[in-house]
Amino acid sequence: MAKPIGIFDSGLGGLTVARAISGAFPAENLVYLGDTARVPYGTRSAGTVVKYAIACAERLLSFDIKLLVVACNTASGVALAELQARLDIPVVGVIQPGARAGIKATRTGRIGILATAGTVASGAYERAIHSESEAMKVFARAAPLFVPLAEEGWVTGEVPELAARRYLQPLADVDVDTIVLGCTHYPLLSETIHRAAAELLGHDVAIVDSAAATAATLSTMLAGSSIAAGPPGSLQILVTDLPGQFGSAASRFLGKPVDGLDIHAIDL
Amino acid sequence: MAKPIGIFDSGLGGLTVARAISGAFPAENLVYLGDTARVPYGTRSAGTVVKYAIACAERLLSFDIKLLVVACNTASGVALAELQARLDIPVVGVIQPGARAGIKATRTGRIGILATAGTVASGAYERAIHSESEAMKVFARAAPLFVPLAEEGWVTGEVPELAARRYLQPLADVDVDTIVLGCTHYPLLSETIHRAAAELLGHDVAIVDSAAATAATLSTMLAGSSIAAGPPGSLQILVTDLPGQFGSAASRFLGKPVDGLDIHAIDL
Secondary structure, X not given: OOOOEEEEEOOOOOHHHHHHHHHHOOOOOEEEEEOOOOOOOXXXXXXXXXXXXXXXXXXXXXXXXXXXXXXXHHHHXXXXXXXXHHOOOOEEEOHHHHHHHHHHHOOOOEEEEEEOHHHHHHOHHHHHHHHHOOOOEEEEEEOOOHHHXXXXXXXXXXXXXXXXXXXXXXXXXXOOOEEEEOOOOHHHHHHHHHHHHHHHHOXXXXXXXXXXXXXXXXXXXXXXXXXXXXXXXXXXXXEOOOOOOHHHHHHHHHOOOOOOOEEEEOOO | OOOOEEEEEOOOOOHHHHHHHHHHOOOOOEEEEEXXXXXXXXXXXXXXXXXXXXXXXXHHHOOOOOEEEEOOHHHHHHHHHHHHHHOOOOEEEOHHHHHHHHXXXXXXXXXXXXXXXXXXXXXXXXXXHHHHOOOOEEEEEEOOOHHHHHHHOOOOOHHHHHHHHHHHHHHHHOOOOEEEEOOOOHHHHHHHHHHHHHHHHOOOOEEEEHHHHHHHHHHHHOXXXXXXXXXXXXXXXXXXXXXXXXXXXXXXXXXXXXXXXXXXXXXX
């Protein structure tokens, strides 16, 4: 059997990345680890997140993965270099792909980032964008309420619209033309974010989804010969805690029912 | 020195309980443990919460505490009996005091509970209320967005008001006259909750704060002679992670600046 691709996230949000990878490479086998017992990472210190990321990576290595995707923006921001130094396989985060897609999308060179407080504080998107193109102006804002809104399923309507407007106003004030969704939960709110941004700015805004951008990156990471071909691959899900509302939340992020999926609760 | 009172919570919300205890018993020394590395407990399984609660209690026992307050509704709901069985000192949760205060406040016998999904699923408030008074009608609803709203400091204004109305509508539909705030974060939103409830119901509603109710209970738990007297007691804060925004969040819950407080990061 072809070696699987390993993916981890602090929780279930990274299933949006698994979904994008599965869509782009349908024959690949995926092993997804959601550290649901310790979610969220976004409010924790860098040292704690690095420790958790190493534990997740080590568990996935036991599945003989050929590539590791860090599908968590917070962990990508603070732990990617450490993981790349420790592991013998390619390790890809969601920030560099999101940053590149943002640069590609912008016409004015003014890019907004919406992310968790932890990702914003890490400055990871600014660094990633400036490492590619120094001239870009980057404006990052925390939008912490988007995570519980996505998990609640409150993705359209008054409350998410008001929250979106409140978070987007500072980005509208500096006249960005592109907004990178720097948290795997946020794509569920992308329609509301898109509409609020266009209203506040008075013109259309490109919304960049890091999950899709990361999936697109994998084709260059995997040598042509190592991309699996054939029948649809499997998706195995490991979680460190199995909360009551697991099914509904997971299927929201995955975009399909989780019934019949291969799901195991593990200890880390 | 008098033995301290130990208090733990999944995070910083329990500081509202520490504040209430300190107000009622100013000479007591308090040791507060906030498990900020593993917050929130409300979305985790019962087994995981019991494991975490035991770890917190064991750490506090090393301070030779005379009484343990479980200032976390989720842990009170699923781990109190286990802690009481294991420990030789009195252990008090926030649910029984909140339940009793709700019974005392209601005139119609129709009590609403607002809490995290975990606390609601545990059925702990229903059990606590019915163990005192079988005739009471109890209606519990999860209000998960209140936690990030309190942490963001969005406690008044449009977004919390809309969220409050959405969460309170089912309680208004069943015509409660009393609402118990079954999560230590919610007292920060009590003004907004009070107003929204009164508007939806068309009459005033009693809002019961479990933190204040728990502090009031301690006088009966501590024998008269073991209540500390004398100069103001100390407050020592232990946290399992020290996030960047610790100061502003902690002072919001504590109701005063945290500068000059005795704060240590520990591993559990």
